[in-house]
Amino acid sequence: MKDSDRPVGIFDSGLGGLTVFKALRDLLPGENLIYFGDTARVPYGTKSAQAVISFSSEITRFLLERRIKLLIVACNTASSLALDEIRKISPVPVMGVIKPGVDAAAAALPHGGRVLVTGTTATVNSRAYSRALAAAAPALDVTEKACPLFVPIVEEGWCSKPVAALVAREYLAPFRRRKIDALILGCTHYPMLKRVIARVMGPKVKIVDSARAAALAARAELESRGLLNRGRRGASEFVVSDAPERFSDLAGRLLGIRTGRVAVKRF
Amino acid sequence: MKDSDRPVGIFDSGLGGLTVFKALRDLLPGENLIYFGDTARVPYGTKSAQAVISFSSEITRFLLERRIKLLIVACNTASSLALDEIRKISPVPVMGVIKPGVDAAAAALPHGGRVLVTGTTATVNSRAYSRALAAAAPALDVTEKACPLFVPIVEEGWCSKPVAALVAREYLAPFRRRKIDALILGCTHYPMLKRVIARVMGPKVKIVDSARAAALAARAELESRGLLNRGRRGASEFVVSDAPERFSDLAGRLLGIRTGRVAVKRF
Numbered sequence: 001m002k003d004s005d006r007p008v009g010i011f012d013s014g015l016g017g018l019t020v021f022k023a024l025r026d027l028l029p030g031e032n033l034i035y036f037g038d039t040a041r042v043p044y045g046t047k048s049a050q051a052v053i054s055f056s057s058e059i060t061r062f063l064l065e066r067r068i069k070l071l072i073v074a075c076n077t078a079s080s081l082a083l084d085e086i087r088k089i090s091p092v093p094v095m096g097v098i099k100p101g102v103d104a105a106a107a108a109l110p111h112g113g114r115v116l117v118t119g120t121t122a123t124v125n126s127r128a129y130s131r132a133l134a135a136a137a138p139a140l141d142v143t144e145k146a147c148p149l150f151v152p153i154v155e156e157g158w159c160s161k162p163v164a165a166l167v168a169r170e171y172l173a174p175f176r177r178r179k180i181d182a183l184i185l186g187c188t189h190y191p192m193l194k195r196v197i198a199r200v201m202g203p204k205v206k207i208v209d210s211a212r213a214a215a216l217a218a219r220a221e222l223e224s225r226g227l228l229n230r231g232r233r234g235a236s237e238f239v240v241s242d243a244p245e246r247f248s249d250l251a252g253r254l255l256g257i258r259t260g261r262v263a264v265k266r267f
Numbered sequence: 268m269k270d271s272d273r274p275v276g277i278f279d280s281g282l283g284g285l286t287v288f289k290a291l292r293d294l295l296p297g298e299n300l301i302y303f304g305d306t307a308r309v310p311y312g313t314k315s316a317q318a319v320i321s322f323s324s325e326i327t328r329f330l331l332e333r334r335i336k337l338l339i340v341a342c343n344t345a346s347s348l349a350l351d352e353i354r355k356i357s358p359v360p361v362m363g364v365i366k367p368g369v370d371a372a373a374a375a376l377p378h379g380g381r382v383l384v385t386g387t388t389a390t391v392n393s394r395a396y397s398r399a400l401a402a403a404a405p406a407l408d409v410t411e412k413a414c415p416l417f418v419p420i421v422e423e424g425w426c427s428k429p430v431a432a433l434v435a436r437e438y439l440a441p442f443r444r445r446k447i448d449a450l451i452l453g454c455t456h457y458p459m460l461k462r463v464i465a466r467v468m469g470p471k472v473k474i475v476d477s478a479r480a481a482a483l484a485a486r487a488e489l490e491s492r493g494l495l496n497r498g499r500r501g502a503s504e505f506v507v508s509d510a511p512e513r514f515s516d517l518a519g520r521l522l523g524i525r526t527g528r529v530a531v532k533r534f
Contacts, residue, residue: 042313043313046309046310148419148422148423149416149419149420149423152415152416152419153416155415156415156416158437161437162433163430163433163434163437166429166430166433167430170425170428170430
């Protein structure tokens with residue numbers, strides 16, 4: 001097997017990371033992709049750092065056995081807590097979802113401005129985005145807003161229902177007065193609410209889709225290492241730690257991803 | 268200290284059980300009450316049975332040291348998984364929230380009928396209510412419906428906002444056609460949405476508030492044992508395992524409970 005034929009590994013605590021999978025699939029149709037969803041232990045946001053590091057390391061070892069050439073940690077909590085530990089055990093490059101989103105926001109606002117970071121309560125409380133933005137672009141004025149109803153709305157398949165728009169207005173309308181320049185979708189579920197959120201914020205606010213930003217960063221990484229697979233149609237494989245049927249059903253309903261058979265790997 | 272002066276212990280994984288606390292406080296103003304919220308480990312619904320039993324046993328021992336005369340497990344998950352184990356270590360009577368709700372539904376429909384049980388995904392998947400209803404009232408026709416947005420709506424303090432009504436309609440309107448006779452609020456958070464839910468279901472549907480049912484059952488239990496405290500104004504004490512300020516703030520905002528200082532006990 002040529003190195004470029006080896007798969008890209010992606011993992012998340014559940015199915016949110018499928019937005020990263022989808023962005024990658026669209027951008028790099030030739031890549032072989034393997035996705036792992038830790039559905040037995042979702043959510044990571046309420047677990048201790050030690051637990052998240054331990055789970056992430058197990059999944060990394062599993063994906064390394066599958067001979068991946070690049071690992072994308074498509075989970076905000078694991079990206080915030082476990083990247084250093086994962087890099088210690090991984091001979092292949094490892095990327096999270098926070099830095100690509102932060103870099104995209106910084107690039108979109110080269111002259112400074114106001115950034116609103118949306119995420120789960122756990123992500124917002126971790127202040128991972130504020131810290132990363134302060135390091136990457138100290139001139140930006142950053143506010144974080146937890147939007148705990150967004151994930152269940154996505155998982156109910158309600159993104160196009162009036163309730164999604166109403167909840168988005170409830171969370172975000174107060175920020176319209178504050179002249180926000182960019183909004184970061186700081187949770188891998190949120191790109192599924194991108195249109196609704198964009199409509200609430202209005203056309204002047206740049207919406208930073210961290211799933212797409214991660215896919216673009218992955219392409220750049222593969223390109224720079226000469227590892228891009230220029231084949232025509234890559235294979236897609238899905239593995240979860242629990243409830244494969246529910247995963248397959250939601251992947252289809254929420255993102256139009258036809259998973260085929262989803263394998264189960266328990267730890 | 269007289270036996271009747273000893274406190275009633277109540278515990279939940281978080282703050283939902285405060286609806287049981289409040290119902291008890293209204294019904295039995297003379298009782299001394301001690302509430303424990305396991306806010307460091309909430310939610311229990313996604314944990315293994317072994318973990319829920321272990322946490323519940325720790326909390327039970329803590330409350331027994333406080334010389335409680337009755338223990339109310341104000342958490343559906345612990346009521347479903349841990350009651351037997353708790354009873355093994357408790358010399359005082361132990362009550363859950365499932366049986367009182369089920370008994371109230373059975374009493375409300377002596378000639379049979381259709382019952383809709385609402386709860387979290389974890390509670391509905393456990394089928395604890397269906398099993399308890401089948402045992403208590405086999406003639407009832409039971410349907411369960413998971414309403415995962417209800418808890419975050421309550422915890423955001425949005426019970427009176429239009430979004431609460433819209434979400435309740437989204438979940439429950441399809442059941443209006445099916446001639447439901449009674450709806451059980453099978454999650455200790457849900458009594459805070461009682462009015463909204465009642466409005467969606469219409470006046471013919473009996474709403475069974477399991478928090479109030481548990482308080483009534485506790486009064487009956489204390490009365491039968493001669494343990495009722497007929498004093499004028501009992502003391503209230505609150506202990507949590509994490510984030511006491513947030514707990515105190517939400518207790519005030521959501522239920523109008525002025526907790527005073529909330530103590531912290533870590534396990």
